[in-house]
Amino acid sequence: MGAVPLRKLPPGLWRGLALAAAVAYPWLVNDYWVDVMNFCGIYMLLGLSLNIIVGYAGLFNLGHAAFYAVGAYTTAILSTRFGIPSLWLLPVSALAAAAFAYVISRPIIHLRGDYLCVVTIGFGEIVRIALINNPGGLTGGVNGIIGVPRPDLGLFTVRSVDQYYYFILFFIVLFVWGMGRLERSRIGRAWTCIREDETAAEAMGIDTASLKLLAFVLGAAGAGLAGNIYATKMTLVAPEGFNFWESCVMFCIVVLGGTGSIPGVIVASLGMAALPELFREFARARMLVFGLAMVLMMIFRPQGLWPSAHWRRQVKRESGVTPMPSAGSPAQ
Amino acid sequence: MPRPLPRCGAGGSMEEFVQQLLNGLTVGSGYALVALGYTMVYGVLKLINFAHGDLFMLGTYLAVSMAVSCLGAGLASPWVVLPIIFLTSMGLVGVAGVLIERTAYRPLRGAGHLAPVVSALGAAVVIQNAVMLAYGANYQVFPEGLVPEARWIVAGMNIPVLRVAMLVLSLILMAILYLFIQRTTVGAAIRATSLDHDTARLMGIDINRIIMLVFLIGPALGAASGIMIGLYYRQVYFTMGWIYGLKAFTAAILGGIGNIPGAMVGGMILGLFETLAAGYISSAWKDAFAFVLLIAILVLRPTGLLGERVVEKL
Numbered sequence: 065m066g067a068v069p070l071r072k073l074p075p076g077l078w079r080g081l082a083l084a085a086a087v088a089y090p091w092l093v094n095d096y097w098v099d100v101m102n103f104c105g106i107y108m109l110l111g112l113s114l115n116i117i118v119g120y121a122g123l124f125n126l127g128h129a130a131f132y133a134v135g136a137y138t139t140a141i142l143s144t145r146f147g148i149p150s151l152w153l154l155p156v157s158a159l160a161a162a163a164f165a166y167v168i169s170r171p172i173i174h175l176r177g178d179y180l181c182v183v184t185i186g187f188g189e190i191v192r193i194a195l196i197n198n199p200g201g202l203t204g205g206v207n208g209i210i211g212v213p214r215p216d217l218g219l220f221t222v223r224s225v226d227q228y229y230y231f232i233l234f235f236i237v238l239f240v241w242g243m244g245r246l247e248r249s250r251i252g253r254a255w256t257c258i259r260e261d262e263t264a265a266e267a268m269g270i271d272t273a274s275l276k277l278l279a280f281v282l283g284a285a286g287a288g289l290a291g292n293i294y295a296t297k298m299t300l301v302a303p304e305g306f307n308f309w310e311s312c313v314m315f316c317i318v319v320l321g322g323t324g325s326i327p328g329v330i331v332a333s334l335g336m337a338a339l340p341e342l343f344r345e346f347a348r349a350r351m352l353v354f355g356l357a358m359v360l361m362m363i364f365r366p367q368g369l370w371p372s373a374h375w376r377r378q379v380k381r382e383s384g385v386t387p388m389p390s391a392g393s394p395a396q
Numbered sequence: 397m398p399r400p401l402p403r404c405g406a407g408g409s410m411e412e413f414v415q416q417l418l419n420g421l422t423v424g425s426g427y428a429l430v431a432l433g434y435t436m437v438y439g440v441l442k443l444i445n446f447a448h449g450d451l452f453m454l455g456t457y458l459a460v461s462m463a464v465s466c467l468g469a470g471l472a473s474p475w476v477v478l479p480i481i482f483l484t485s486m487g488l489v490g491v492a493g494v495l496i497e498r499t500a501y502r503p504l505r506g507a508g509h510l511a512p513v514v515s516a517l518g519a520a521v522v523i524q525n526a527v528m529l530a531y532g533a534n535y536q537v538f539p540e541g542l543v544p545e546a547r548w549i550v551a552g553m554n555i556p557v558l559r560v561a562m563l564v565l566s567l568i569l570m571a572i573l574y575l576f577i578q579r580t581t582v583g584a585a586i587r588a589t590s591l592d593h594d595t596a597r598l599m600g601i602d603i604n605r606i607i608m609l610v611f612l613i614g615p616a617l618g619a620a621s622g623i624m625i626g627l628y629y630r631q632v633y634f635t636m637g638w639i640y641g642l643k644a645f646t647a648a649i650l651g652g653i654g655n656i657p658g659a660m661v662g663g664m665i666l667g668l669f670e671t672l673a674a675g676y677i678s679s680a681w682k683d684a685f686a687f688v689l690l691i692a693i694l695v696l697r698p699t700g701l702l703g704e705r706v707v708e709k710l
Contacts, residue, residue, distance in 0.1 A: 124513065171695045177509050178444050182649070183694055185642065186687035193684040308638070312517060319514050352525040358518025362511040363503045 086233055090226045098225045104337030105232035106294055111317035111329040112239045113286025118315065119324035119372070120252060121279035122259030124181035127188030128314045130168075131161040131284035133195065133306035135291025140209040140301045141202055150296045151215040154289060161288025162281045169280040173273055188311050195303040208302030212295045228297055235293065239286065240326055246282075247326075255279060320361050322368025331370050411553050416675045417668065422559050424667020425566035429621035430644030431651070431659035432573060433493075433614030439590035439654040440610050441505075446516035447496055448618060449641015450523040451489050453634060455619025456626035457527055458485040460536045467539050474542060485623055486616040492523075493615030494608050502604075520638075528634045535631045543627050562624045569620060570660050573613070577656055586610060590654060618644075639683060643670075646690040652700025661702060 090098045110132060117125045135157035143150045172183045198205035215222045215231070222231045246252050257265040258272050266272050295301050317336055321328030340350050361368075430452055437445040459481045466477045500519045504511045546557045577583040588596040589606045597603055625640075626632045647666040651658025669689060674682040693700065 124510070172691070175694060175698070178442075178513070179649075179694055179698065181513060182444065182645065183691055186646075186690045189639075189642070190684050190687050193681065197680045197684075312521075316514065316517075319510060323510065348529060349525070352522055352529065355518045355521030355525060358521065359500045359515045362507075362515040362518070363500075366504075366507060366511045 083237070090229050095225050098229050100337060100341050102225060102228050102232055102297065104333050105229070105236055106290055106297075107313070107317060107337055108236050108330055108333040109232070109239060109290040109293070110287055110314045111321070111333050112236075112243055112326065113283045113290065114314045115283075115318050115324065115326070115329050116243070116246070116255075116286070117279050117283035118318045120247065120255040120259070121276055122255075123276060123279060124177060125184045125280070125283070126181050126308075126311050126315055127184030127186070127191075128283070128287055129306040129308070129310040130184075130188045130191040131165055131287035132291045132294070132310070133191055133301075133303075134161040134164045134284075135288030136295040136301045136306070137195065137203060137209070137291075138288070139292040139295040140212045143213050144209055144211055149216055150213050150292065151217065154215070154292045157292040158285040158288040161291065162285040165280045165284030166277065169277060173276050173280070185308065185311070188306075188308055192303050192307055195306070203303075206303060208300055208305075210300040212299045212301065214299070215296050222296075232293060235289065240330075243326055247324075251275065251278065316358060320358070320368055322371040325368065325370050325372035328368050328370035328372065332368070335369070411551075412675075415553060415555075416671055418555065418559065418563075419675075420668035420671035421664060422563045422667070423671055424647075424664035425563050425570075426621045426625055426663070427640075427644045427647040427666050428660045428663025429566055429569060430618045430641065431647035431663045432570070432656065433618045434641075434645050434648040435651070435653055435656060435659040436586070436610045436614045438648070439656075440586065440607050441501070443501065443512050444516065444645065445501075445614075446513070446641075447500075447519040447523055448615065449637035449639075449644070450520045450527075451493055451496075451615040451637070452618040452622040452641060452644075453632070453637030454492060454523055454527060455485050455489040455615075455622035456632040456636070457531055457536060457634070458488055458619070459623040459626055460538055460632060463539055463542055467542075472541075474544065477542060482620060482623060486619045489619035490612040490616035493611040496523075497607060497611040502607075524634055524637065531634065533634065535633050537631045538627060558628060562628065565624065566621070569617060573617065574657065574660075582606075582609070643683075643686045646686050646693075649690060649700055650693050652702045655700065655702050658700055658702035662700065665701070 089101065110128065113131075114125060114128045117123050117128075138157045138160040139150055139153045142148045142153055142156065148156075168187055172180065175183060195203045195208075196206055203209070220227075222228055254265070254270045254275050257268065257270060258275060262272055294305070298305075313336060317329055317332040320335075321330070321332030343350060343353075346353070430448070433448050433451075434445060437443060437448070462481045462484055463477060466480055471477050471480075496519050500515045501512060504515055543558050548555045548557060548560075577586060585596070585601045585606055586609065588599060588601055589603055593603055596606075622632075622637075643666065644663065647662040648659045649662070650666055651660070651662025666686060666689065670682060670686050673685040677685075
């Protein structure tokens with residue numbers, strides 16, 4: 065065994081070890097650290113869903129918190145007003161976020177790069193302002209909505225941190241599995257093609273507009289699902305939980321981890337959630353450090369912490385050239 | 397923003413309308429000055445300088461510090477203090493802009509589109525938190541008596557002198573910039589660089605110096621706007637740069653990004669639109685109106701109102 069390089073070990077073994085470690089985690093640490101990991105898990109779900117939009121399809125989305133908010137508020141409103149069990153609302157929240165994404169991204173899907181980025185920021189802000197302004201008395205204004213019920217699984221209600229840990233872990237495994245399949249599917253390959261060269265993709269007969277829309281809709285559905293989990297876990301939702309900063313953190317998880325890379329998203333979420341906890345004494349300066357890390361990462365390691373296989377292949381082919389997937393500039 | 401605009405009731409009298417118009421123009425000239433920074437940087441680098449709004453905020457904080465130390469040193473005349481505040485703060489923010497370009501943007505030139513966006517966001521986070529650490533997380537307040545509280549009564553309307561002075565100063569700064577860009581050799585070099593880096597280089601233009609100059613002028617103008625806003629509202633906050641910057645960016649897109657007169661016109665239109673919509677429809681939705689306008693413009697007319705520069709493949 066000693067002579068076998070680590071990289072040559074079958075990837076299935078690594079995945080199995082990672083999953084075993086994840087399952088064992090709550091037995092090794094106290095409740096506080098399990099709870100930290102629960103938040104981290106929600107960011108993983110958000111990062112994985114945003115990865116479809118930013119990583120696979122190469123669309124800049126800095127308003128992912130809007131979809132997250134739609135999911136969370138759908139759950140909060142329907143469960144507190146109509147008493148619908150929050151577990152049933154899991155798919156409903158995902159569908160609501162997906163429908164919202166469809167409606168708002170349809171007119172803007174032709175925009176490129178920076179422009180799309182700015183429009184998504186705009187949508188994120190509009191959603192937040194709308195939540196604060198409490199249209200029709202639905203969203204509860206600045207204070208939000210309290211008393212969201214916990215999900216009832218039939219045999220028991222998910223309540224303790226450990227139960228939430230496994231509840232979230234289940235969805236992370238589901239997302240990772242689903243996205244791995246998606247990445248290698250016909251749709252996933254079409255997204256890669258669009259990301260690398262949209263004109264060429266169109267020439268190959270790929271329906272770029274529909275597929276870009278699909279990326280937004282699927283990514284939003286994932287965020288809506290994460291929103292449901294967040295709402296039931298916190299039992300309350302408020303507009304400030306969905307501000308631009310949240311979108312920015314999600315975007316950074318995808319880019320710093322390695323655009324388009326599932327293990328990258330996992331690693332970056334762990335770093336994003338765990339490092340501030342480890343450096344509590346620098347709490348006031350941690351955002352400063354975070355900003356510096358964003359700049360330095362882009363200069364010295366633009367491929368991210370755990371680059372996608374696609375990236376590594378390209379580096380081998382044309383060493384020295386930066387194959388950063390460019391989403392194209394509107395002025396090209 | 398620290399404090400909402402003084403809201404005039406949606407009465408509909410002529411006087412109120414004129415008041416709103418003046419408010420809108422003053423707010424708009426502030427947006428225009430900040431929008432110029434976005435549009436000039438976009439012109440030469442095709443980059444949204446996400447740190448620009450925070451440089452604007454840095455300008456207001458530096459101005460507060462300068463004002464406090466000037467008054468502390470016994471200087472009390474606004475005619476002495478204000479020029480000192482404006483010049484030092486604009487100069488320092490300009491230098492900060494150049495430093496950010498050198499450290500966060502220049503190493504990423506030609507590295508695709510994703511990396512500079514993240515780096516720019518990172519730079520914005522750094523400035524915001526550095527200011528927060530240096531000054532604390534509370535509001536900073538401009539000292540009393542720095543600006544005259546005088547008001548003019550014109551035809552029964554109560555017009556603050558400061559508001560008019562802000563508008564006039566903004567217009568003067570914009571006129572100077574316009575003449576500089578259109579009538580001087582350096583201005584021609586900036587225009588050439590925006591059009592085509594390679595050709596500009598062949599004409600003997602030092603691209604890096606032009607980019608440096610743009611990163612000096614843009615943030616300096618942003619700082620001037622920030623100081624005026626700060627003097628008007630009297631208090632500044634370390635997150636104020638973000639939303640204000642986003643709206644100024646909206647103004648830049650409104651006028652056609654990369655287009656300098658467009659940014660000026662776009663700022664004025666945005667200011668008027670926002671003020672009138674807040675005054676006559678709903679002030680709680682004021683910020684949302686600006687973003688709705690931004691999205692509408694990008695969907696309906698992506699080249700902006702003065703979009704003479706053809707934006708292809710959008």
